Amino acid sequence: MRNKEKNNARTERRDAAENRQRILDAALRLFEENGVEPVSMNQIAIEAQIGAGTLYRRYRNKSELCLDLIRDNLDLLFEDMDAYLEQHRDDPPGRRLKGILRLFIRFREKKLQLLAGVEEGASPSRPKNRSPNPMLVELQETFARLFGEMSASEPSEPENVFKADMLLMALKSEFYVFQKEVRAYSSEQFLERLCSALFPTAGN
Amino acid sequence: MRNKEKNNARTERRDAAENRQRILDAALRLFEENGVEPVSMNQIAIEAQIGAGTLYRRYRNKSELCLDLIRDNLDLLFEDMDAYLEQHRDDPPGRRLKGILRLFIRFREKKLQLLAGVEEGASPSRPKNRSPNPMLVELQETFARLFGEMSASEPSEPENVFKADMLLMALKSEFYVFQKEVRAYSSEQFLERLCSALFPTAGN
DNA sequence: TTGACAAGTGGAGAGTTCTCCGTTTATTAT
DNA sequence: ATAATAAACGGAGAACTCTCCACTTGTCAA
Numbered sequence: 001m002r003n004k005e006k007n008n009a010r011t012e013r014r015d016a017a018e019n020r021q022r023i024l025d026a027a028l029r030l031f032e033e034n035g036v037e038p039v040s041m042n043q044i045a046i047e048a049q050i051g052a053g054t055l056y057r058r059y060r061n062k063s064e065l066c067l068d069l070i071r072d073n074l075d076l077l078f079e080d081m082d083a084y085l086e087q088h089r090d091d092p093p094g095r096r097l098k099g100i101l102r103l104f105i106r107f108r109e110k111k112l113q114l115l116a117g118v119e120e121g122a123s124p125s126r127p128k129n130r131s132p133n134p135m136l137v138e139l140q141e142t143f144a145r146l147f148g149e150m151s152a153s154e155p156s157e158p159e160n161v162f163k164a165d166m167l168l169m170a171l172k173s174e175f176y177v178f179q180k181e182v183r184a185y186s187s188e189q190f191l192e193r194l195c196s197a198l199f200p201t202a203g204n
Numbered sequence: 205m206r207n208k209e210k211n212n213a214r215t216e217r218r219d220a221a222e223n224r225q226r227i228l229d230a231a232l233r234l235f236e237e238n239g240v241e242p243v244s245m246n247q248i249a250i251e252a253q254i255g256a257g258t259l260y261r262r263y264r265n266k267s268e269l270c271l272d273l274i275r276d277n278l279d280l281l282f283e284d285m286d287a288y289l290e291q292h293r294d295d296p297p298g299r300r301l302k303g304i305l306r307l308f309i310r311f312r313e314k315k316l317q318l319l320a321g322v323e324e325g326a327s328p329s330r331p332k333n334r335s336p337n338p339m340l341v342e343l344q345e346t347f348a349r350l351f352g353e354m355s356a357s358e359p360s361e362p363e364n365v366f367k368a369d370m371l372l373m374a375l376k377s378e379f380y381v382f383q384k385e386v387r388a389y390s391s392e393q394f395l396e397r398l399c400s401a402l403f404p405t406a407g408n
Numbered sequence: 409t410t411g412a413c414a415a416g417t418g419g420a421g422a423g424t425t426c427t428c429c430g431t432t433t434a435t436t437a438t
Numbered sequence: 439a440t441a442a443t444a445a446a447c448g449g450a451g452a453a454c455t456c457t458c459c460a461c462t463t464g465t466c467a468a
Contacts (some may be wrong), residue, residue: 013464016416042454051418056456121325161387162397169373183365195364198401217434220446244424255448260426 020046029063036113066117077107093149103185116173139162153195226252231269240317253288270321281311302399309391320377344368
């Protein structure tokens with residue numbers, strides 16, 4: 001669906017492409033003015049001057065729309081992470097994990113609202129958002145791998161996967177915002193807590 | 205709001221009490237037939253033969269209704285937990301924590317759907333469910349206290365609070381169901397993972 | 409150029425959540 | 439018993455999500 005996978009036959013029709021842009025523009029405009037959460041798909045359709053059906057054809061819900069809006073930034077983030085891992089390949093795994101977590105949290109800070117929009121329970125009552133979301137899967141695997149390296153001795157594979165799952169959970173908007181607002185943590189404090197809760201800060 | 209706090213002036217009007225019962229009955233009936241998630245407040249109002257306004261006056265959303273439906277069981281659970289802690293007061297804190305986690309998970313197993321209903325993001329777009337939910341707060345404090353006991357040496361207060369927050373997060377339906385369905389864990393395996401991820405199983 | 413037709417469009421409509429407010433009713437004081 | 443009155447009722451209606459499908463339009467092959 002993404003950037004017109006060139007490989008796949010037909011290219012996007014011109015009018016469709018134009019509408020896509022209208023939608024993105026309209027959404028951005030409305031989000032900037034009102035924040036992400038209170039803006040409805042309805043409003044976006046109206047602002048973009050298209051029918052509701054057209055909007056929903058392209059984005060099944062607001063979550064998908066938000067994802068499209070940060071797609072590029074997200075790709076950059078992942079590149080940054082990869083670069084970081086590459087550059088610090090000789091650091092102990094705990095350090096490296098902390099490093100990429102810091103990158104992620106910084107990103108989260110910048111795109112708080114949109115990211116929350118992406119996570120937002122897509123549809124109420126509907127078949128439920130059963131999409132693993134490839135980006136999260138990749139992140140999850142990276143975490144799991146680093147946990148694996150961390151104690152190369154025994155901690156079984158599943159153990160690492162589980163920890164990675166927990167980490168991912170803790171990085172969700174809901175938890176992050178709660179820690180910031182209710183527990184009054186700064187990003188860096190949060191990061192610190194997270195690391196010391198999930199792995200012994202051996203090397204550092 | 206709960207069980208007609210007797211202390212507080214007026215008792216609940218008879219017709220109101222009757223309607224409350226109608227609602228509870230109707231909801232239970234519909235939930236048993238269709239599961240919790242797909243049943244709408246609307247349907248419940250119709251099944252109970254009352255106006256939507258009447259339903260919403262008593263329960264701001266489905267989440268509150270579900271909470272009322274397991275209120276009693278929940279109270280029992282808490283009593284069980286207290287009893288457990290009392291009986292095993294000489295066990296090491298890790299053991300005790302595991303014990304009450306097991307109780308909680310068993311409860312979750314029994315009331316999976318309703319509990320998920322309680323957690324369900326109340327309203328879409330609305331002011332956001334800013335209710336800390338007293339029962340969760342209590343649980344959170346118990347967890348934090350046990351973490352505190354666990355390593356009486358240095359781990360600062362906030363450290364324990366944070367871990368307790370993470371634990372609570374991991375006990376949510378979303379995470380629990382994911383672990384069961386995708387990672388294919390049994391309740392007991394899940395419990396095992398949870399404990400070994402968050403604290404060294406020293407005493408055991 | 410010209411069809412054919414897949415792709416795209418828009419808006420009516422079904423089903424929801426939740427509020428507002430005029431009407432009804434149970435309770436309590438007289 | 440009766441009236442005053444706070445509480446409760448119910449349904450119209452506003453706003454929303456999402457689907458369906460008759461209609462329009464871009465594209466490509468001839």
